[in-house]
Amino acid sequence: MAASLLTEIEMSSTKFNKSDLEEVALHLVEQFKMQVYSDTASEIKRANGEELVELWVEVQALRDENTHLRKCIKATNLARDDLKQYGRRMMLEISGLPDDTGDANENVEQKLLDKARDLKLQLNSCDIVRIHRLG
Numbered sequence: 001m002a003a004s005l006l007t008e009i010e011m012s013s014t015k016f017n018k019s020d021l022e023e024v025a026l027h028l029v030e031q032f033k034m035q036v037y038s039d040t041a042s043e044i045k046r047a048n049g050e051e052l053v054e055l056w057v058e059v060q061a062l063r064d065e066n067t068h069l070r071k072c073i074k075a076t077n078l079a080r081d082d083l084k085q086y087g088r089r090m091m092l093e094i095s096g097l098p099d100d101t102g103d104a105n106e107n108v109e110q111k112l113l114d115k116a117r118d119l120k121l122q123l124n125s126c127d128i129v130r131i132h133r134l135g
Helices: 002-011 018-087 108-118
Strands: none
Touching: none
């Protein structure tokens, strides 16, 4: 562009004074700056656009992984609850068995067997795996 302007200046027989040339030079410098800024801005937008796409893809992958991990945690919690419940299948909590003595060495098993016999229930010592007071 500058070369074509100079060619036009050389071809014309019109004489230009210093201020006219300075004005043309300033105009050319401004146009050059605008072109450089425009090219730079385009390159930055392109680079940022590519980076944004990469970041979006990464975010999507992390969201998918997060969803998968949440499902795994839920399934693990359900399996754990099932195992806990299975472990408690033989447990029985009985309330209202009097604590007459307050003695830490009381025979809770014998008290339970006596109460069961009073209620005409068939309960043997071999039916009890473990027994203790709560609280």
